[in-house]
Amino acid sequence: MKTTAKVLGFLLSLSLASNCLAQLQGDWKLTVTHDVERLGVLTVEESDDGHQVFVDGGPVAFTLEGNRLEMDADYRDGGGRLLNRHFTGTLDRDNGDSWSGTLVADHNGSTGTWRAERILTEVPLPPTPVDISGIWSRISAGMEKVHLDYTASAQAGVEDYSFLDDPALRCISPALVRISGWPYPLEILQNVQQVTILYESYHEVRRIFLDGRDFPESFPSSAMGYSIGHWEGSTLVVETSLLKPSFVDQAGQPVSENARVIERITLSDDGQNLRSLLTLHDPENYLRPIIRFRQWRRTPEAAIMEYDCDSYPFFRGLELEGKLDEYWERMRQLQ
Amino acid sequence: MRILIYCLTLLGLITFAGAAAAHHSFAAEFSYELFGTKEGKVVELHYVNPHTRIFVAVTNENGEQEIWDAQTHSVNILFRLGWGKDTIKVGERVVLEGNLGLEDSRKIWIRTLTMENGTVITPDGGGANQQ
Numbered sequence: 001m002k003t004t005a006k007v008l009g010f011l012l013s014l015s016l017a018s019n020c021l022a023q024l025q026g027d028w029k030l031t032v033t034h035d036v037e038r039l040g041v042l043t044v045e046e047s048d049d050g051h052q053v054f055v056d057g058g059p060v061a062f063t064l065e066g067n068r069l070e071m072d073a074d075y076r077d078g079g080g081r082l083l084n085r086h087f088t089g090t091l092d093r094d095n096g097d098s099w100s101g102t103l104v105a106d107h108n109g110s111t112g113t114w115r116a117e118r119i120l121t122e123v124p125l126p127p128t129p130v131d132i133s134g135i136w137s138r139i140s141a142g143m144e145k146v147h148l149d150y151t152a153s154a155q156a157g158v159e160d161y162s163f164l165d166d167p168a169l170r171c172i173s174p175a176l177v178r179i180s181g182w183p184y185p186l187e188i189l190q191n192v193q194q195v196t197i198l199y200e201s202y203h204e205v206r207r208i209f210l211d212g213r214d215f216p217e218s219f220p221s222s223a224m225g226y227s228i229g230h231w232e233g234s235t236l237v238v239e240t241s242l243l244k245p246s247f248v249d250q251a252g253q254p255v256s257e258n259a260r261v262i263e264r265i266t267l268s269d270d271g272q273n274l275r276s277l278l279t280l281h282d283p284e285n286y287l288r289p290i291i292r293f294r295q296w297r298r299t300p301e302a303a304i305m306e307y308d309c310d311s312y313p314f315f316r317g318l319e320l321e322g323k324l325d326e327y328w329e330r331m332r333q334l335q
Numbered sequence: 336m337r338i339l340i341y342c343l344t345l346l347g348l349i350t351f352a353g354a355a356a357a358h359h360s361f362a363a364e365f366s367y368e369l370f371g372t373k374e375g376k377v378v379e380l381h382y383v384n385p386h387t388r389i390f391v392a393v394t395n396e397n398g399e400q401e402i403w404d405a406q407t408h409s410v411n412i413l414f415r416l417g418w419g420k421d422t423i424k425v426g427e428r429v430v431l432e433g434n435l436g437l438e439d440s441r442k443i444w445i446r447t448l449t450m451e452n453g454t455v456i457t458p459d460g461g462g463a464n465q466q
Contacts, residue, residue: 079361163363168385184411200411250360305411313381313388317404320390321440 022046024064024091027119030055032143034085034103034112039275039293040143042116056291057280058145067091069099075144080250082146083107087114125233130267132236133190135304136274136296141181143293146251154254154285161252164318164327165334171309173202173223175246177255177280180263180294185302195229195236200304208238215241221257236265248280248290256284272298365434365444373403373443374430380423384409389445391429405431407445407458416458427451 030040043054053062053071061072071087089101100115150158168174174182184200195208208227219226225243229236240261247253259282266275273295280290318324375393389405407413413422423429430449436442448456 076362079365079367081362081367163360166360171385250363305414307384308410309385310381310383313379313383313386313390316379316390317388317406317442320402320404321436321442 022051024097025051028099028116029119030114030116030143032085032103032112032114034105034110034114036140037295038140038143039277039295040145041119041277041291041293054149054288056143056145056293057286057288058148058290064091067093069101073143074146076146076249076251081107085112089114122232127231128234129192129231129236130234131190131271132195132265132267132274133188135185135187135299135302137185137299137302138181138183139273139295139297141183141292141294144249148248148253148290149287150253151283151285151287157254157285158252161247162330163250164323164330165252166250167246168202169314170311171202171314173204175223175255176206176225176240176243176261177248177278177292178246178250179204179224180276180278181249181292184307185299185304186296187304195238198304200307202309203307208236225261234267236263238263238265248292253290254282254285255280256282258282258284274298361434361444363437364440364442365436367434369435370433370446371435371443372430372432373405375403375428377423377425377427377429378402380425382410382413382420382423384411387413389423389429389431391431401441403431404436404440404442405433405445405448406442413458418456418458422456423448423450 024044025046026044028042028044030042032038032040040056043057045052045054053060055073058074063070067090069087069089069091072084073087074082074084077083084106085103086106087101087103089099092098092100098115098117101113103112103114104110105112163169168178173179179199179201182199182201186200187198189196189198193209193211195210197206197208199205204224206224206227208229210229210231213228215226215228219242221242221244223244223246225240227238227240229238231237240263241259243255243257243259243261245257246255248255259280262279262281264277267273268275274297276294278292278294280286280292282290315324318327373391373393375391377389378392379388379390381388386406387408387410389407391403391405393401393403395401408416428451431443431445431447432449433446434444445458448458450456
């Protein structure tokens with residue numbers, strides 16, 4: 001009798017949890033304060049196996065009991081070490097369906113806070129451009145979610161990745177997705193027809209054409225791709241394609257030549273913060289779009305420096321380490 | 336006093352430095368657990384992007400000379416942390432302390448660099464202690 005009651009209770013809790021998750025389906029804007037403010041997107045989806053939860057397009061472990069939730073999301077620290085944030089919190093159903101709580105980093109016990117608010121479907125608005133020109137310095141690159149929803153070939157590529165494959169170490173541009181999160185300032189120039197972004201990193205330049213043109217029929221692919229944009233209300237929406245193969249970050253998550261990147265760039269009400277919700281659509285490598293939510297602050301006092309890059313020390317280091325032959329072989333295989 | 340100024344300046348900017356290390360994979364080349372100290376003469380100095388690298392001639396236990404590959408942040412980041420182009424010079428003797436390279440490689444990520452005159456420079460550990 002006691003066992004039957006336990007089983008019924010368990011099934012009831014499963015059913016309740018499932019119903020709760022069903023109500024939570026959709027996208028949520030995640031704001032995490034853990035050393036700095038980090039933005040991300042939490043997605044709850046129904047699938048054949050029940051419900052799945054993702055942060056920035058990467059699966060996370062998630063449980064919900066009543067109004068209390070727990071979640072584990074991996075990330076990399078400043079040096080590239082794989083770590084985990086454990087989230088706990090509650091769902092506030094009386095306050096417009098928002099979540100909030102605390103988090104702890106498993107490796108060192110550092111703590112933070114977080115909240116999530118539902119992302120509402122935006123009604124298309126007539127263009128009302130805002131002035132985003134100026135010098136901007138990075139606040140954070142986002143949640144830095146590491147494990148993503150890979151295709152089989154991408155999974156194999158990630159597992160085989162070596163720092164020898166990192167083009168940035170030999171002064172080759174790390175490309176759009178990765179460079180957009182780098183810790184160097186950038187300068188934006190703007191007119192009605194074009195937004196130009198000058199990155200300190202690798203001297204990269206992006207021209208975002210706002211004149212209504214489409215992508216060219218034939219054009220060489222490049223690290224930063226070809227970008228066209230338009231204003232939806234005060235949001236600058238940028239679409240980029242014609243990208244060369246590259247990586248999402250230093251862990252070797254691939255970006256294919258057929259990838260498409262959408263950035264939704266917004267200015268804070270006080271004009272001091274710039275945010276870019278970057279979505280990578282790359283079905284060759286990922287089963288769902290990957291998100292990186294960048295954030296900068298206005299720093300007119302910051303001086304943009306020249307990016308004096310020299311690949312000699314990298315190759316000299318490989319020579320000393322006895323890895324030059326391995327490097328050449330890997331490069332031949334990548335061609 | 337000079338040491339104090341360096342340390343205070345660098346500690347004040349440590350948040351920037353932590354963010355700054357987030358774009359290259361320290362973890363792919365260096366150990367988080369193994370630390371070492373190497374003393375030798377600077378034979379090559381590359382104060383550049385994407386990483387500043389200092390090749391140092393070190394005499395090992397058998398009296399043989401080894402070249403160690405010492406790395407730290409890019410020149411742009413070091414400049415913002417207070418380094419100048421004359422902070423280190425080729426030919427100087429230095430003591431390096433930091434994270435050792437993986438696979439017994441002769442690499443070290445600089446946590447402290449002690450000059451011949453005793454000045455200690457601490458470029459924050461290169462991501463090893465961030466977050």
